[in-house]
Amino acid sequence: MQEPKIKFDHVTKVFQTRSQSILAVKDYSMEIAAGEFVSILGPSGCGKSTLIRMLDGIIDTTEGDIFIDGQKVNYAKKKMPQSILRKMGFIFQQPNMLPWFTVRENIALPLRVFDLKGPEWEKRVDELLELVGLTEYAKAYPAEISGGMLQRAGVIRAMVHDPEILLMDEPFGALDELTREQMNMELLDIWTRTKKTIIFITHNIEEAVLLSSRVYVMGTHPGRLVEIVDLDLPRPRTLSMITQPKFIQYREKLEGCIGEIDLSKIK
Amino acid sequence: MKKKNKLISFLAPVVSFLLIFSLWEIACTVNEVPTWFLPKPTEIFRSMVVDFPEFWPHILVTFEVVLMGFLIAIPVGLLLASLVTSFPLVNAALSPYITFLVTTPLISLIPLLMLMMGFGLNMRITTVVIQSFAVINMNACTGFNNVPTIRRELMQSMGADPIKTYLKMTLPSAASDIFTGVRLAAIFATTTCISVEYNAGNTGLGSQIIKYSQYLKTTQSFACIFYVTIIGLIMYGLISFAQKKIISWKE
Known part of the structure; x- marks a missing residue:
């Protein structure tokens, strides 16, 4: 088998506060191949955001290892290079x-932060601005443009240094429903064109089914992997699929995995 | 419409200024208040012009001390706040002393500083720095500590080095809090400078206010007070100008 792009090997994270230690993620393992689009689905507090923060070196792991391209990337109390x-x-x-x-x-x-200099990089910025229709707002300040435009800017900022992996932490959760659907479709379009590996964090079941090839369902107390659901839906995906029997079947299956938790109450 | 609003906002303070001083003038005239007790505004303004050559060297001294002390206090306060918020050890070591400097009424240190440094400009500037850097430091610390976590995470996700993180993210995030400190420091600087001049030496507007009061030359005393106000206003204007130039964005 081909080496996975990303591998979590029995990763555990414990947060120490002054009064107690909180088990945020317990014994989490997953393997993601290059170019895959996977979702991590779960209610608030299940540690899904913690997972990708450990992967991106923002917080360190307590136990277990994380590999990217077979290379171990996590070291306790040491910054990721x-x-x-x-x-x-x-x-x-x-x-x-x-x-x-x-x-x-x-x-x-x-x-600027990665010290990538040269006209080819500057050209890339302009191309990405063009890609999401922000060219004419390039010189505007963030306070002057709409929420949808800002989130598009957030997406292309994460892509500007040409990463192989995109980590998305409920990226469109703060947007209204219509903009969110549109952004999801744009994201799929970007993914089809660039073939990046994407880990998409969400608490929205429909979104998870619509976008990804596989869904990792997480539960709370402690945050842990509950179920892996492979989605056998054709691509390219469209919004009209939402009403198809197969889509609904997957949705109900995932709802079953998450259990009694009332998702409507979770922001 | 906009033009009209601008005109009103310009005229309103001018009219209220004239009104207040007219009332003052009328009240003094009608009640025949003696000049040594409360001079008329016209007399004070006259003195500000006529006695200007006498005041000028003192105005210069006061302004120099306020400005110098203030300009030294800004980098000192900012540097200290940066160190304190970045290194817990420095914080633990220094924070008691900063609290000590903030809570001690400075007036109680003046005799000591006079003993050590004399009456000269150095002693005055030192006093102004001690009194005003602490508020800059405290407000800057608040700003640095309140940087949103999500911005820190953004810089961490790119592995930004401390200097880039500081210049591109932390410092601008804290900018408006820093300016609050700078504004307060300007007030502290003026107050401190006048306090020192009350106590030490015979130069500076503070010393002149005392001198004229003792001779019952209340008009001249008031003229000096008005010049202190003008110095305060100049400081305020300079800071507002700098703030507008530096913080051009909206959060």
């Missing part, structure tokens, strides 16, 4: 633009 971080782009739940930079400067920020 930029050579590994460069392989990943992180998309936050909020646009997370820095308000003192223009849209273009924000998108080019990873280039």
